[in-house]
Amino acid sequence: MQYKSTRDGSANVTASHAITQGISKDGGLFVPECFPEITGSELSAMTAMGYAKRAALVMSKFLDDFTNQEIEECTGLAYNEERFRSPSIAPLHELYDGVYMLELWHGPTCAFKDMALQILPHLMRVSAKRTAGGKEIIILVATSGDTGKAALEGFRDADDTRILVFYPEDGVSPMQKLQMITQEGRNVAVCGIRGNFDDAQTGVKSIFTDPAIAKRLAANNMMFSSANSINWGRLLPQIVYYISSYCDLVANQKINIGDKINVVVPTGNFGNILAAYYSRKMGLPIARLICASNRNRVLTDFIQTGIYDRKRQFYTTSSPSMDILISSNLERLLYDISGCDHSEINRLMLDLKDKGRYKVSDTMAESIQSLFSAGWCDDSMTAQTIRDVFNSYGYLCDTHTAVAVNVYQEYLKETGDQIPAVIASTANPYKFSANVLEALGGDTSSEDEFKKMDRLQALTSCEIPAPLAAIKGKPKRFEKICNPADMEQVVYDMLHIG
Ligand SMILES: *Cc1c(COP(=O)(O)O)cnc(C)c1O
Numbered sequence: 034m035q036y037k038s039t040r041d042g043s044a045n046v047t048a049s050h051a052i053t054q055g056i057s058k059d060g061g062l063f064v065p066e067c068f069p070e071i072t073g074s075e076l077s078a079m080t081a082m083g084y085a086k087r088a089a090l091v092m093s094k095f096l097d098d099f100t101n102q103e104i105e106e107c108t109g110l111a112y113n114e115e116r117f118r119s120p121s122i123a124p125l126h127e128l129y130d131g132v133y134m135l136e137l138w139h140g141p142t143c144a145f146k147d148m149a150l151q152i153l154p155h156l157m158r159v160s161a162k163r164t165a166g167g168k169e170i171i172i173l174v175a176t177s178g179d180t181g182k183a184a185l186e187g188f189r190d191a192d193d194t195r196i197l198v199f200y201p202e203d204g205v206s207p208m209q210k211l212q213m214i215t216q217e218g219r220n221v222a223v224c225g226i227r228g229n230f231d232d233a234q235t236g237v238k239s240i241f242t243d244p245a246i247a248k249r250l251a252a253n254n255m256m257f258s259s260a261n262s263i264n265w266g267r268l269l270p271q272i273v274y275y276i277s278s279y280c281d282l283v284a285n286q287k288i289n290i291g292d293k294i295n296v297v298v299p300t301g302n303f304g305n306i307l308a309a310y311y312s313r314k315m316g317l318p319i320a321r322l323i324c325a326s327n328r329n330r331v332l333t334d335f336i337q338t339g340i341y342d343r344k345r346q347f348y349t350t351s352s353p354s355m356d357i358l359i360s361s362n363l364e365r366l367l368y369d370i371s372g373c374d375h376s377e378i379n380r381l382m383l384d385l386k387d388k389g390r391y392k393v394s395d396t397m398a399e400s401i402q403s404l405f406s407a408g409w410c411d412d413s414m415t416a417q418t419i420r421d422v423f424n425s426y427g428y429l430c431d432t433h434t435a436v437a438v439n440v441y442q443e444y445l446k447e448t449g450d451q452i453p454a455v456i457a458s459t460a461n462p463y464k465f466s467a468n469v470l471e472a473l474g475g476d477t478s479s480e481d482e483f484k485k486m487d488r489l490q491a492l493t494s495c496e497i498p499a500p501l502a503a504i505k506g507k508p509k510r511f512e513k514i515c516n517p518a519d520m521e522q523v524v525y526d527m528l529h530i531g
Pocket of ligand 1 (some may be wrong): 109144145433460
């Protein structure tokens with residue numbers, strides 16, 4: 034299996050290359066040249082397997098330059114009860130008849146990013162052995178809050194690897210910030226930037242693709258890689274949990290093999306929902322993909338109109354991990370929908386860069402609409418949904434997940450669709466205690482994040498996850514803030530290369 038760049042028809046690399054390199058030199062994203070099928074009998078066999086085995090089966094279809102033993106070692110090290118607080122790793126919770134919450138936050142940092150970032154360092158280690166020629170891997174991350182912590186936790190103390198995370202100074206929740214600036218490990222660093230997530234992501238992308246910077250690193254026997262969802266090694270593990278959730282529905286006799294499901298995803302950078310789309314391409318019986326946005330509704334507008342326009346007001350919301358106006362992974366969907374037309378992708382991405390907007394052809398817009406539905410909700414509807422879901426079903430969801438639930442409820446009102454739905458539950462509510470507590474009408478009158486967590490627990494009787502409770506009292510290690518223009522220098526400083 035070869036991987037191609039969305040922007041250059043001649044690029045052809047192995048899975049190991051795609052994972053160590055992170056992004057193609059032309060600025061495009063790596064995509065597999067084809068999508069292997071997952072058959073009904075494979076799905077049926079997988080119902081009897083644990084999560085790590087399911088992951089190995091799915092991932093081996095794409096990582097054909099890994100041995101089966103290597104893949105099983107990677108999935109075994111990542112998906113076990115030492116790393117995840119649930120034996121099912123990604124359990125399904127039935128909200129009510131036919132609606133299931135896919136809980137993706139039982140990992141060490143309590144957000145769905147752990148599903149991929151617990152295994153990425155292992156995939157990277159195997160890949161680097163083949164392709165990096167002994168170079169030290171420097172992981173650069175731009176985060177809207179959850180990726181940063183999950184990447185730090187995944188890569189901490191990994192051999193021959195260093196990791197540097199940039200986050201928007203005022204664009205993450207207090208708990209997300211605390212989690213990052215107290216990070217332990219000898220190979221980690223964290224820096225805030227005066228700007229939003231898009232500034233951080235644009236800065237990181239341009240550092241990645243600057244040949245002069247790459248040369249300077251190479252001279253020091255180092256190379257960059259990415260832990261953002263632009264890296265294929267981030268996306269692939271995300272395909273697994275959609276397939277796994279389907280197997281769980283079959284195993285619990287909620288559906289039969291072949292029955293269709295809908296999938297609802299709270300969306301920011303378009304990675305998570307793209308993984309669902311890819312699982313559908315492999316043959317998972319998904320009817321509709323429902324894309325949920327917060328007030329930064331650039332994706333909702335795009336799916337409904339075919340026009341992507343980032344030139345709009347940016348809002349800071351109660352679901353900060355979705356406060357994004359440039360959704361990187363949409364490029365992979367466009368590539369696929371256009372029939373792998375890299376010159377068309379170049380045109381669209383150039384328009385995005387130069388004019389801040391692009392319009393896809395009517396044919397492309399129609400194919401997207403034939404599969405995707407989209408909706409959005411603001412902070413007050415998010416809060417109301419948290420309250421309603423808790424009062425009606427005794428289920429506590431975080432702000433991001435609440436956006437998805439709300440958009441799904443609106444979708445149901447409009448369509449009356451009867452197909453069972455899997456809703457991606459992307460973070461533990463205690464990562465966003467202040468907003469969740471406020472939504473439930475609790476007392477938010479304290480500056481102390483931990484007091485709010487205690488109050489939320491008293492109000493809901495939901496358990497505070499151990500890794501969040503443990504942050505209390507940890508020393509703050511990283512309090513540096515820089516301007517976006519200085520990110521390059523911050524990288525050199527961290528690496529001590531001038
Ligand atoms: C990252 C994140 C999202 C958005 O996922 P994308 O893959 O960027 O679309 C949603 N919810 C939470 C809690 C997240 O951390």
